[in-house]
Amino acid sequence: MASQVAVRSESTSSTSSTTSTKKTPNDFLFGRQLGEGSFSTVYLAKELETGKEYAIKVLEKNHIIRERKSGYVMREKSVLLKLNHPFFIRLYCTFQDADRLYFVMNYASRGELLDYLNKLACFDDRCSSFYAAEIILALEYLHGLGIIHRDLKPENILLNEKMHIQITDFGSAKILEDSDSNALDNATPDSGRRNSFVGTAQYVSPEVLGSKNAYYSSDLWALGCIIYQFLSGLPPFRGGHEYQIFQKISKLDYDFPEGFNPVAKDLVSKLLVIDPTQRLGCQDMGGYNPLKNHEFFRSIDWENLPETEPPTLL
């Protein structure tokens, strides 16, 4: 997108108090492309008035309408606006012009955790434990708001300048209404209404494959896959085609490579459990404390994680 010349946006407020008027693309200088998704392109942008850097996600309205993705966009907006936690991408504002929608987010300058994992092949125990702990604090906060991410994976875990995690990609998140807050207890028999959304094959949980219903515990399954991947370099369930991966997931068909840290092995095997009510960290297993107290996290200072200097990824 060509860089825009700023034009003074007419203030709509007649009172002396400053009211936040909707931004326009002209309030920003668009820079390099940071990446692109199936329906979006993300640019680094500088707000002209303040000089502040943002990541602005731009979506074409025609594409959203044609692909029937309005719900996805509205879900991402409504979930992101609820989040106010250091381990999540912040949404500052949204606006639109004739052809496009814009999400103005904080810029996670160190990119995707997956890129470090690919570059280093795998993480050592200390880094794996630190980043798994950050994800756990993030999930504890998200689930506390009644939100399930449903597509947690290393690509959706970005890193800010200080190398702390910034979880993103909430288009597939689910907001549990109060009625089904402890979803499993009053899990309604499948009313035939099939949730279309499944998630990314390697990280999808057995219950989502079966009943299509996701619970907080479905994010804990993904956490188990991610910890396995931190330490071994690959996710536990792999295959040439999605159906092969799905078969392995539903049969819990995975094994640990030689020399896999036995403490981590114990933790992963308590997360990769077919029954979502039996996974370490879920409500039926006493919630997050038994998970946080696992031996794998013995060196984690849970109270000060956002203020802790992350271990150098090596």
Ligand SMILES: Nc1ncnc2c1ncn2[C@@H]1O[C@H](COP(=O)(O)OP(=O)(O)OP(=O)(O)O)[C@@H](O)[C@H]1O
């Ligand atoms: N706030 C951000 N800061 C830095 N980079 C970002 C930010 N948001 C997204 N990106 C980068 O832009 C890429 C595209 O993100 P986007 O949300 O548009 O699509 P996606 O979610 O990755 O893909 P899909 O929509 O198919 O799931 C991401 O892979 C990420 O690398």
Ligand SMILES: O=C(O)C[C@H](Cc1nc2cc(Cl)cc(Cl)c2[nH]1)c1ccc(Cl)cc1
């Ligand atoms: O300015 C606002 O906040 C409200 C608009 C509402 C809105 N306009 C839309 C047009 C289309 Cl084509 C699709 C969706 Cl989901 C749309 N949502 C909006 C703009 C940008 C974004 Cl990212 C989301 C919603």
